[in-house]
Amino acid sequence: MNENQVLPWDNPRFKNWIAVARASQLIHQKLGRALVSLDIKVPHLDIMANIYRFEGISQQDLAHKLLVGRSNISMLLPQIEKRGLIERRKDETDKRILRLYLTDKGREVTLKALAIELELIEHSLSTSNLDECNQVGRIMNRMIDQMDAWGK
Amino acid sequence: MNENQVLPWDNPRFKNWIAVARASQLIHQKLGRALVSLDIKVPHLDIMANIYRFEGISQQDLAHKLLVGRSNISMLLPQIEKRGLIERRKDETDKRILRLYLTDKGREVTLKALAIELELIEHSLSTSNLDECNQVGRIMNRMIDQMDAWGK
DNA sequence: ACATAATTGTACAACCATGAACGAAAATCA
DNA sequence: TGATTTTCGTTCATGGTTGTACAATTATGT
Numbered sequence: 001m002n003e004n005q006v007l008p009w010d011n012p013r014f015k016n017w018i019a020v021a022r023a024s025q026l027i028h029q030k031l032g033r034a035l036v037s038l039d040i041k042v043p044h045l046d047i048m049a050n051i052y053r054f055e056g057i058s059q060q061d062l063a064h065k066l067l068v069g070r071s072n073i074s075m076l077l078p079q080i081e082k083r084g085l086i087e088r089r090k091d092e093t094d095k096r097i098l099r100l101y102l103t104d105k106g107r108e109v110t111l112k113a114l115a116i117e118l119e120l121i122e123h124s125l126s127t128s129n130l131d132e133c134n135q136v137g138r139i140m141n142r143m144i145d146q147m148d149a150w151g152k
Numbered sequence: 153m154n155e156n157q158v159l160p161w162d163n164p165r166f167k168n169w170i171a172v173a174r175a176s177q178l179i180h181q182k183l184g185r186a187l188v189s190l191d192i193k194v195p196h197l198d199i200m201a202n203i204y205r206f207e208g209i210s211q212q213d214l215a216h217k218l219l220v221g222r223s224n225i226s227m228l229l230p231q232i233e234k235r236g237l238i239e240r241r242k243d244e245t246d247k248r249i250l251r252l253y254l255t256d257k258g259r260e261v262t263l264k265a266l267a268i269e270l271e272l273i274e275h276s277l278s279t280s281n282l283d284e285c286n287q288v289g290r291i292m293n294r295m296i297d298q299m300d301a302w303g304k
Numbered sequence: 305a306c307a308t309a310a311t312t313g314t315a316c317a318a319c320c321a322t323g324a325a326c327g328a329a330a331a332t333c334a
Numbered sequence: 335t336g337a338t339t340t341t342c343g344t345t346c347a348t349g350g351t352t353g354t355a356c357a358a359t360t361a362t363g364t
Binding site for chain 4: 210211212222223225226227246248249250
């Protein structure tokens with residue numbers, strides 16, 4: 001009794017997921033190349049975009065949102081800070097927390113970078129209409145919820 | 153005239169893509185944790201699964217399929233080879249090429265690892281029916297084609 | 305109040321990934 | 335054939351990511 005008689009590639013969910021993973025990997029790579037013109041890396045953009053959305057976010061919360069470790073954030077931030085793109089200020093009521101803010105320059109770079117990312121995504125998805133894109137989003141969000149619920 | 157009056161997060165394609173990227177990242181992380189039990193890493197599985205599908209594939213072709221650099225493959229393979237999971241044999245008609253094969257042990261580990269990956273994906277996507285999964289796959293493949301065509 | 309536990313950010317070592325430069329082998333082409 | 339170019343794999347330096355251990359600070363519980 002062999003549970004692997006059917007190869008994974010014959011499984012519809014598996015096969016379709018592979019396409020998702022490839023598309024994700026490709027976008028990531030292409031975004032990396034495109035950001036060279038702004039002299040920033042994808043992880044830097046991820047960080048700045050989140051500070052843009054959530055001004056004053058803590059490093060902990062930022063790491064949680066980006067699904068990375070705190071040490072990752074802790075090592076990347078000084079680089080961005082030295083370039084004058086962000087600021088770190090101590091929270092006065094809880095001295096453990098460092099709150100993050102974009103400088104004017106940082107906001108400017110972030111918007112330029114997001115415009116590049118937006119163009120890349122819109123072009124890549126231009127062959128799918130909005131209903132299709134929305135359905136993909138719904139399915140992916142269900143998938144994320146399912147994984148969170150599983151905990152594993 | 154500011155082209156960024158509308159934030160990216162208000163753009164439907166962008167917003168939905170973020171969900172794709174998050175799901176992809178989560179699966180990757182969870183797969184990594186799950187593979188600890190077999191003492192292999194995700195990149196190792198990617199490699200072995202492709203050798204499983206395409207016996208005798210060259211390192212070059214393997215790198216191309218995985219969308220990584222040749223140096224990446226070249227550095228990972230010796231690790232897997234030392235564990236007796238794969239074999240590298242020189243092509244006799246073209247001595248530049250090293251052809252890759254799984255050992256029996258490698259095939260066994262690969263199937264176990266693929267079963268873990270399959271379970272993870274099937275569970276995560278269990279809230280979506282097959283039509284939905286197929287449509288996601290179609291859209292992602294169109295997206296990949298679009299990016300390949302753009303070249304950029 | 306005081307001891308214990310939990311949280312926040314950092315430092316460090318290990319590993320993975322990348323791109324450029326290189327040598328060997330094969331293909332091209334004159 | 336002989337010279338040039340291309341392809342394949344490796345090596346090396348650089349930089350990204352992770353997990354663990356740690357110091358400082360705050361929260362908890364008696």
